[in-house]
Amino acid sequence: MPNCSSIDRLVTPFVDGELAEADARAIEQHLGLCSPCRTRVLAERAVRNLLHERQPALRDDCAPGALRSRCAKLAQAPGASSRAGERRAEVSPRTTMSLWRSRLAPLAAAASLILLVGGAFIYQFTVSSTRVMAAELTADHVKCFAMNAVLRTHQPAEVVESSMASGFGWDMRLPANEARAGLELVGSRPCLYGEGKVAHIMYRHNGEPVSLFMLPRTQRAEQLVKVFGHEAAIWCVGDRTFVLVSRAPHDEVTRMAGFIQAALQ
DSSP, X not given: OOOHHHHGGGHHHHHTTOSOHHHHXXXXXXXXXOHHXXXXXXXXXXXXXXXXXXXXXXXXXXXXXXXXXXXXXXXXXXXXXXXXXXXXXXXOHHHHHHHHHSTHHHHHHHHHHIIIIIHHHHHHHHHXXXXXXXXXXXXXXXXXXXXXXXXXXXXXXXXXXXXXXXXXXXXXXXXXXXXXXXXXXXXXXXXXXXXXXEEEEEEEETTEEEEEXXXXXXXXXXXXXXXXXXXXXXXXETTEEEXXXXXXXXXXHHHHHHHHHHHHO
């Protein structure tokens, strides 16, 4: 059975379907037992699928002027390169290698690709396609939980509720009896979506990641979408759309969505 370090260089060819059958089987066995590696593969696969789906737009469309302007300002920021050089000088080679081999490097790359590739033109697709919206949120779900596995942040309910009120004008109360549904609160964060920002509340259900997204000023029909090996339950309350993302079985996702929907009303 391979270990994490031994499959590191094989992850990308595995995602691309370029490995020999024996190597692919060995990695699949490892992924069945290793949640961090499984999360990394999901993140890379999400980026690959996103790039594949957007190939026509990448060829034909230019990035919006606002994005080009933002990138130019970042590149021209005074002292940016010197500060980066100072930070590199302060880190020993051993520390650099350790960080590179950690999960942060591939996950940061995946997050950057999703932002830069998707952000340029994904807004026009998410407005018209619920499946593309679910795919983008599922990619955020994978990315955020992978980062949380490294940072190990945890927020109590009152901090999450305060964040929702200040960041989104959403005066809400989290379910008081979430343990009855097998849910454990992890925390919250804002995520980029199209040309705006959405609320992301993170849970675990029997130890597995579950995300609840709230999209302000958005209305979508109630439905269940399967994307990237996840189920995305979608419903709308007023001018807010909610999306619950999980790898749990269909019936369990429906049950969790119903529990949260009833608790937030």
